[in-house]
Amino acid sequence: MDDILQISGLTKKFGGLTAVNNVSFSVAEGEVLSVIGPNGAGKSTLFKLVASFLRPSAGEVRFQGKRISGLAPHVVARMGVVRTFQETTIFKGMTVRENVIIAHQLRARASLPGFYIGSPTARKDEAEFGRSADAILEFLGLSHIRDEPAIALPHGHLRALGMAIGLATDPKVLLLDEPFAGMNHDETMRAVEMVKDVRERGVTILLVEHDMPAVMQISHRIVVLNFGEKIAEGTPTEIQRNERVIEAYLGIEDKTIGF
Ligand code: ADP
Numbered sequence: 001m002d003d004i005l006q007i008s009g010l011t012k013k014f015g016g017l018t019a020v021n022n023v024s025f026s027v028a029e030g031e032v033l034s035v036i037g038p039n040g041a042g043k044s045t046l047f048k049l050v051a052s053f054l055r056p057s058a059g060e061v062r063f064q065g066k067r068i069s070g071l072a073p074h075v076v077a078r079m080g081v082v083r084t085f086q087e088t089t090i091f092k093g094m095t096v097r098e099n100v101i102i103a104h105q106l107r108a109r110a111s112l113p114g115f116y117i118g119s120p121t122a123r124k125d126e127a128e129f130g131r132s133a134d135a136i137l138e139f140l141g142l143s144h145i146r147d148e149p150a151i152a153l154p155h156g157h158l159r160a161l162g163m164a165i166g167l168a169t170d171p172k173v174l175l176l177d178e179p180f181a182g183m184n185h186d187e188t189m190r191a192v193e194m195v196k197d198v199r200e201r202g203v204t205i206l207l208v209e210h211d212m213p214a215v216m217q218i219s220h221r222i223v224v225l226n227f228g229e230k231i232a233e234g235t236p237t238e239i240q241r242n243e244r245v246i247e248a249y250l251g252i253e254d255k256t257i258g259f
């Protein structure tokens with residue numbers, strides 16, 4: 001498998017705090033790679049650096065061999081590196097289906113003003129986006145809620161809608177930051193299956209998640225951060241046996257690594 005992402009010497013300082021410290025690893029095309037670590041380890045900052053929401057203090061991220069660090073986040077998203085599960089990107093006043101249609105804008109040919117004015121290109125896009133949105137909702141088993149207003153959705157469905165929105169942008173790499181947070185066991189198991197289905201479509205997945213059984217089940221490889229530094233990298237089995245990882249999680253009672 002070729003590497004789709006190469007992260008080299010990535011560092012982010014916030015004033016005197018080094019949130020991500022000289023982190024390097026590669027992500028193979030088509031794999032599920034999870035980033036784990038205690039609270040404050042730098043996981044979310046790392047994802048923001050990869051999706052170019054933050055500029056690194058040092059180091060770089062390469063996507064398909066091309067440096068993406070420093071590019072605007074919407075440019076990086078258009079290239080196919082998409083961070084999702086931010087509930088803020090969901091328009092609460094719209095239905096599930098409308099939200100997924102709007103998300104297609106990211107890859108639209110028509111300009112956003114054209115979309116609202118109803119230019120011929122925009123009308124063609126809109127019909128195409130409607131068909132695509134229906135296909136995504138069906139694929140994720142969400143057809144039955146497509147006309148529900150987003151504001152009325154329970155937590156689990158909101159997260160699933162986040163996934164649908166992410167897919168609508170036609171990503172090559174999907175960054176999921178704690179997609180199972182707040183879900184009960186059944187919702188988590190369903191979401192794990194969804195992530196596997198998305199991967200089956202050829203999408204490479206980077207995951208930050210505290211639910212260790214889910215992480216162990218879903219990941220090909222795991223990178224462990226502690227105080228901004230990478231302390232381990234390996235298969236789920238290797239990580240579960242790693243002394244430094246076990247040590248990093250010791251004494252953290254509510255966030256036990258759980259194996
Ligand atoms: P995690 O996602 O692993 O819990 P974060 O990446 O959110 O960790 O945070 C890593 C560290 O960086 C924390 O100490 C956090 O307080 C700090 N941090 C994160 N974002 C900012 C910011 N925008 N400004 C200042 N400090 C930040």
Ligand code: MG
Pocket residue numbers: 043044045
């Ligand atoms: Mg975080």
